[in-house]
Amino acid sequence: MNPSARLDINLQQLADNARTVTDWCNQSGIEIAGVVKAACGDVRIAHAFTEGGVDMLADSRLENIDRLRRAGLQQPMLLLRSPSPSQASQVVEQCDLSLNSELASLRALSATAEQLGKRHAVILMVELGDRREGILPGRLPDMVARIQDLPGLDLVGIGTNLGCIGGVRTTEYNLGQLVQCAERVEQQLQRSLRYISGGNSGALPLLLQQRIPERINHLRIGFTILQGKNPFTDQPLSGLNTGLFTLNAELIEIQTKASMPEGDIVVDAFGHVPQFEDRGDRIRGIVGFGRLDTDLATLLPRDPGVEVLGASSDHLVLDLTESRPWRVGDSLSFDLGYGASVQGILSPYVRKTFIHDAQADRGHRHRAVPRSVE
Incomplete structure (x- = not known):
């Protein structure tokens, strides 16, 4: 554990966000699965989702779902990542639903469900342009026919995923395609589907x-x-809190140094050739965490005068020249985007603290305008 790096997580503001988003969706007749994979199985974060009214939880890792089950959470669990055939037993035992696109995995789930005397619900994923998981729409009739012949499985829905690999925006057009696919499946089945799952936060x-x-x-x-x-x-979206995750770290060095390295520049340990701008002598600071602990692309110092220059595995190098005077031992605070917060939670070297005060100044709430996007 690295005592100089601490990740603060505001659980009350997280629950408030879950409640607001759930209300938005419920007003339109939409059920949500609260995706807690970024929590890495932390039951406190999962409880904040359920406190906010989320009835179903979703994760991509069976290890995380197992931790939540062992902690006593009874909410329906959705497995986000397509299961492999070798995972069929764990999926049927731990998950109520799973997203699927491969017949081999569906056959394994079917055999396991029949062996255990259970039924397992599946949502069939359709490829609509993002080029991650999903079968092509033209293959739907054949796949649906094959699923109907598999005992122990219930085809409860059709879904899609957008924006995660190809960066494809969720639009009325591609969600309209999903609805058309679902209605063709319903005609084939001669019954309604329970779920038409329109993707992730990109649909909001x-x-x-x-x-x-x-x-x-x-x-x-x-x-x-x-x-x-x-x-x-x-x-920021109106009515929601931002800044729920704050990384705090102590300065372990402050020195005035030339802005340009001296000597031949080679590939660093992460496969990059560093690029620098000659800005003369600058005040440089180092804090005690690095690429093992966070994602530089979504890490933002709270002090606008502090600039992130780069990081190795264990050291984050900062330019403090335009900021206020700092001393070794002072603590700097950073806002974390999605990638940085996930890595911070994952890192065993970062101490986690949980905040329950809705008024803590680590978050910012934006006035509610429930039917507009800022």
Whole structure:
């Protein structure tokens, strides 16, 4: 444990965000699965989601779901990452639903469910442009027919994922395609589907603008609850708290040094060739965490005069020249985006503290405008 690095997590503001997003969705007849994979199985964060009214929890890691089950959480659990055949036993035993796109995995789930005397619900994922998991729409009739023949499985929905690999924006058009796919499946099955799952936080801007297709009735939301932001713009959404995750670290060195390295520049330990600008002598500070503990791309110093220059595994190097005077031992605070917060929670070298005060100044609440996107 690194005593000089501490991650503060505001659970009360997290629960408030979950409640606000749940209300938005419920007003439009949409159920949400609260995506807690960024919590890495931490039951306190999962409880904040359920305190906010989330009825279903979702994670991509069976290890995390197992931790939540052993902690006593009884909410329905959705496995986000497509299971492999070798995971069938764990999936059926620990999860109520799973997202699927491969017949081999579905057959394994079926065999396990039949062996255990259980039924397992599946949502069939459809590829609509982002090029991650999902079958092509033209293959739906054949896949649905094959699933119908598998004992122990219940095909309860059709879903899609957008924005995670290809960066494809969630739109009325591609969600409309999803609805059309679902309606074709319903005609084939001669029954209604329980879920038409329209993706992740990227669907919320459409929801808030009242443009989401009417039959979308399920979303998988994590980013916006955790960050309080529009995932397309990274800007705050009205009515939500931001700044729920704060990384605090002590300065372990402050020295005036030349801004340019001296000597031949080679590839660093992370496979990059560092680039520098000659700005003369600058006041440099170092804090005691690095790339093992956080994501530089989504790490932002609270002090606008502090600039992140780079990091090695264990050292974050800062330019303090334009900031106030600092001393070794002083603590600097950083706002964390999604990637930085996930790595901070994952890091065993960062101490975690949990805040229950809704008025703590670590977060910022934006006035509620429930049917617009800022």
